[in-house]
Amino acid sequence: MAAEKSTIDALGQFHLDTGLGAIGRSVNFANSNVMMVVAAALVLLALHYGMRRRAVVPGRLQALAEIGYQFIHDMCVEQIGEEGKRFFPFVFALFFFILIGNLIGLFPYFFTFTSHIAVTGALAVLVIVLVTAVALRIHGLHFFSYFWPEGAPVVLAPLIVPIEIISYISRPVSLSIRLFANMTAGHVMFEVFATFMLMLVGALGAFGYVLALGPLVINVALMGFEVLVAFLQAYVFAVLTCIYLHDAVHLH
Amino acid sequence: MTRLMRAGIAALMLAPALVLAPAGAWAGEGEGMPQLNFANSLTGSQVVWLAIIFAIFYVLLSRVALPQVAAVLEHRSATIAGDLDAARGAKEQADLAVQELTLATRKAHADAQAAIAAAVAEAKAEAARHAAQLNQALEAQLAAAEQQISAARGTAMAALRDVATETASAMVQRLASVAAPREAVDRAVGAVLAGRG
Numbered sequence: 001m002a003a004e005k006s007t008i009d010a011l012g013q014f015h016l017d018t019g020l021g022a023i024g025r026s027v028n029f030a031n032s033n034v035m036m037v038v039a040a041a042l043v044l045l046a047l048h049y050g051m052r053r054r055a056v057v058p059g060r061l062q063a064l065a066e067i068g069y070q071f072i073h074d075m076c077v078e079q080i081g082e083e084g085k086r087f088f089p090f091v092f093a094l095f096f097f098i099l100i101g102n103l104i105g106l107f108p109y110f111f112t113f114t115s116h117i118a119v120t121g122a123l124a125v126l127v128i129v130l131v132t133a134v135a136l137r138i139h140g141l142h143f144f145s146y147f148w149p150e151g152a153p154v155v156l157a158p159l160i161v162p163i164e165i166i167s168y169i170s171r172p173v174s175l176s177i178r179l180f181a182n183m184t185a186g187h188v189m190f191e192v193f194a195t196f197m198l199m200l201v202g203a204l205g206a207f208g209y210v211l212a213l214g215p216l217v218i219n220v221a222l223m224g225f226e227v228l229v230a231f232l233q234a235y236v237f238a239v240l241t242c243i244y245l246h247d248a249v250h251l252h
Numbered sequence: 253m254t255r256l257m258r259a260g261i262a263a264l265m266l267a268p269a270l271v272l273a274p275a276g277a278w279a280g281e282g283e284g285m286p287q288l289n290f291a292n293s294l295t296g297s298q299v300v301w302l303a304i305i306f307a308i309f310y311v312l313l314s315r316v317a318l319p320q321v322a323a324v325l326e327h328r329s330a331t332i333a334g335d336l337d338a339a340r341g342a343k344e345q346a347d348l349a350v351q352e353l354t355l356a357t358r359k360a361h362a363d364a365q366a367a368i369a370a371a372v373a374e375a376k377a378e379a380a381r382h383a384a385q386l387n388q389a390l391e392a393q394l395a396a397a398e399q400q401i402s403a404a405r406g407t408a409m410a411a412l413r414d415v416a417t418e419t420a421s422a423m424v425q426r427l428a429s430v431a432a433p434r435e436a437v438d439r440a441v442g443a444v445l446a447g448r449g
Contacts, residue, residue, distance in 0.1 A: 014286040016294040028297035036302060040309040047317040054324050056331050062324075069321045089314035097309060113298070117287045122299045126306075180287065 008199075010191040014115055014184065032113035039100035039113075068096065072238070079242035083249050087242075090130070094123065095238035102183060102230030106223065114233075115183040117176060124172035127241050135248035146251055175240055182233050186226045193219045416441045 018025040019034035050058075050065035058066055072092045076084035098114055105112025113119050135143045147164040148157070197212040204211060289295060417438050424432040 011285055016286055016289075016292055016298065018294065028294060029301060030294040030298040032294075032298045033301040033305065036305045040305055040312075044309070044312055044317055047313075047321065051317075051320045051324055054320075054327070056328050065321055066325065069318065069325070089310065089318055092318060093306070093310045093313050097306065113302075115287065116295070116298065118295050118299050119302055122302055123306075184287065 008192055008195045010188040010195070013187060013191055014112075016116075031111045032116060032119065035101065035104060035111045035113050036097075039097055039104060042100050042104070043096045068092075072096075075238065075242055079239065080246045080249060084242065084245070087134075087245050091238050091241055091245075094127070094241060095234050098123070098179065098237050099230065099234035102234060103227070105183065105187070106226055106230065112183055112187060114179055115187055117180040120176040120180040121172070123179075123237075124176035127175065127244065128172040131241075131244045131248045134245065135251070138249060139251055143251065146247070171240075171244060175237065179233050179237055182229055186222070186229055189222055190219060190226075193222070413438075413441060413445065416445070 016030045016032060018029060019031040020029050023029070024034075046061065047065050050061035050063075053059065053062065055062060069092070072095055073085075073088055076088045076091050078084075080087060101112065101114045104110050105114065132143075135146070147161050147168065149160065149164070152160055193215040197215045200208040200212045200215070202208070286292070287295070417434075420437050420441055421432055421434065424430065424437065
């Protein structure tokens with residue numbers, strides 16, 4: 001992050017490297033994987049320490065754990081129905097894994113694993129495979145009627161069926177790109193404005209410090225916005241998962 | 253909620269355009285977008301580690317952490333339900349006690365009224381008895397007085413005959429200068445007195 005840098009390297013922050021030193025190098029353990037472990041551990045520790053006292057009147061951490069639990073539980077039951085309770089641990093894991101991944105990525109020098117399309121794509125594929133497996137398990141071959149809207153004229157079958165199939169397949173694509181793009185965009189903007197400050201100082205000296213206040217203010221506002229995005233994207237991912245699961249359980 | 257969500261999703265769909273434009277602009281330097289650099293073996297291998305980490309995360313959540321939360325929430329709702337039941341029971345008991353108290357008060361009231369009524373009745377009876385006694389005594393006195401009067405009257409009447417006989421004898425002596433026989437005078441006086449009643 002030297003001030004003399006003349007170009008903006010907005011994408012270097014997404015560069016994958018091995019984490020955990022030599023051990024990580026030997027097993028290809030990436031810096032993104034380190035943050036995954038941190039995110040998962042944070043969630044588990046928060047739940048564990050929050051629930052340690054098992055108080056009837058909860059303290060702060062316990063209230064946090066219970067609110068998180070109730071929030072996802074209600075979301076599952078509301079979107080999927082009573083059967084949604086079976087998928088609750090999965091949606092809970094998904095939501096908090098992504099949410100904490102988004103949030104810890106906002107700290108300087110912390111890698112944001114949700115900004116990698118391979119990661120979000122894998123999560124989206126996991127969701128869609130689960131949804132399809134659930135649908136096939138519950139409805140058997142009747143599941144394929146999902147691609148045929150009831151009461152549509154038979155003449156349109158060659159048109160409607162491919163469209164339905166494409167829309168079904170595009171679900172994981174949109175699911176993964178939405179999260180990846182949002183996180184990448186936010187972090188690129190952080191980097192652009194931060195580097196811009198350094199460039200101003202490097203080029204204009206003392207006067208540059210005054211001008212650099214502009215990008216600084218923008219970055220502060222951006223940070224608030226990115227916190228919102230972190231929550232919103234995790235929520236969107238979880239809600240869409242619930243909606244797809246609802247379709248899988250009820251078909252249409 | 254859903255409308256807001258939809259609007260949010262629509263807005264966020266535009267985000268890729270924002271990213272991919274700069275990505276294209278900087279693609280020339282270095283490795284381009286690290287996310288799309290599949291020459292880096294870590295891009296693929298991180299997904300394998302993701303699968304392992306997420307699987308462990310899921311198992312720990314669903315087997316250990318979430319049941320803990322569920323148990324606490326269940327315990328809380330059970331405690332609250334139990335407390336409510338206890339409160340309801342206590343209220344029932346209190347209601348019962350209030351009812352009992354009302355009944356007892358009413359009974360005491362009735363008893364007091366009865367006692368007052370009895371006392372009044374007794375007093376009245378006593379007064380009546382007293383009055384009757386007094387009446388009797390007065391009547392007895394009255395009767396005695398009447399008897400005395402009639403006795404006096406009898407005596408007086410008896411004396412009156414003697415006086416009348418003597419007066420008649422004396423008047424006959426004076427007027428006719430003859431001594432009338434005592435029996436005849438007595439008879440005549442008796443006949444007159446009898447005639448007057």
